[in-house]
């Protein structure tokens with residue numbers, strides 16, 4: 273059989289292994305989760321701000337420029353990273369978000385997570401610049417509750433719903449609605465949220481999120497995730513398992529409901545395939561760890577970015593591990 277490129281010798285296993293990013297726990301990195309600003313127009317009662325130490329509400333600060341963001345993505349793409357998630361703060365606060373999207377290399381998927389307040393006017397331009405889909409955070413369909421959870425001003429819920437409709441019209445689909453479950457506040461709204469997404473016929477899907485009680489004052493809002501997962505499973509006609517975090521997707525009466533369950537979940541961390549980048553230009557090996565960041569802001573060229581990227585991957589460690597693995601690590 274004729275070789276496609278007879279000049280090029282087949283690659284050795286060693287050469288091949290250099291082209292992927294894998295940490296010492298065998299977890300391959302295939303995605304980047306890039307925070308492009310710490311600024312936000314809301315003040316949600318539970319916000320982890322992607323693990324940042326602080327949450328800037330004021331001026332621009334030390335945010336990465338589009339050139340650096342795209343340089344990082346280009347380097348990561350050389351090692352098989354093919355999914356990018358933009359987050360914040362509120363990513364639509366960046367007026368140059370379209371510019372950032374325009375300079376990315378070809379990728380399998382580019383998505384963003386937004387609170388949706390500024391989405392209505394930007395959906396079309398974001399799509400045209402290369403954004404494939406969005407997740408929109410929407411914790412309640414009751415205006416007073418929505419305002420209580422997010423600190424938003426009256427009228428904001430309608431803006432978010434108009435933003436969701438614009439995203440659907442622009443083709444930023446499927447739009448995922450992120451609903452953080454808060455006991456005693458919105459945990460009675462799961463069914464009404466399912467009815468809300470139903471008319472969109474798969475163009476909008478529901479993602480339920482277990483609260484991460486990063487602050488002890490939040491613990492009283494934790495729902496019983498085990499019981500919820502059991503009831504979703506009982507109601508589902510089909511259950512799918514995603515590779516990312518091994519998250520379950522339940523198909524209930526034709527509506528897709530994904531459950532994100534990060535707390536005390538070693539399976540979730542075992543299938544963590546994304547490396548994070550902070551708004552001020554640091555690789556962040558884990559959402560919940562802040563003492564192992566790798567500064568990439570001053571990187572002068574692609575070689576430096578590559579070196580720092582590999583250093584960050586080498587620092588990755590599952591936050592939650594099965595007891596048997598922890599015991600082995602202690603003995604070693």
Ligand SMILES: Nc1nc2c(ncn2[C@@H]2O[C@H](COP(=O)(O)OP(=O)(O)OP(=O)(O)O)[C@@H](O)[C@H]2O)c(=O)[nH]1
Pocket residue numbers: 357359383385407448450479481532534544546559
């Ligand atoms: N602990 C932890 N939580 C995460 C991680 N990635 C996402 N989450 C949480 O998952 C929820 C949904 O995040 P999104 O930004 O919408 O993105 P996603 O659902 O992870 O990504 P897609 O499903 O691919 O759109 C949020 O509450 C995040 O904090 C992670 O690596 N670790």
Ligand SMILES: C[S@@+](CC[C@H](N)C(=O)[O-])C[C@H]1O[C@@H](n2cnc3c(N)ncnc32)[C@H](O)[C@@H]1O
Pocket residue numbers: 312318319320321322359360361362363385386387388407408409450452481482483484485486
């Ligand atoms: C930090 S926000 C950034 C993007 C954007 N501002 C938004 O709210 O969609 C990303 C996602 O994390 C979720 N989130 C924030 N704090 C959380 C927590 N303590 N537990 C679970 N999810 C949380 C939000 O609901 C949102 O869906």
Ligand code: SF4
Pocket residue numbers: 312313314315316319320321360361362387409422
């Ligand atoms: S909108 Fe997003 S970043 Fe802003 S406070 Fe809420 S969860 Fe945090």
Ligand code: SF4
Pocket residue numbers: 534540541544557558559560589590591592
């Ligand atoms: S190791 Fe676990 S907690 Fe840390 S980022 Fe990955 S999934 Fe999240």
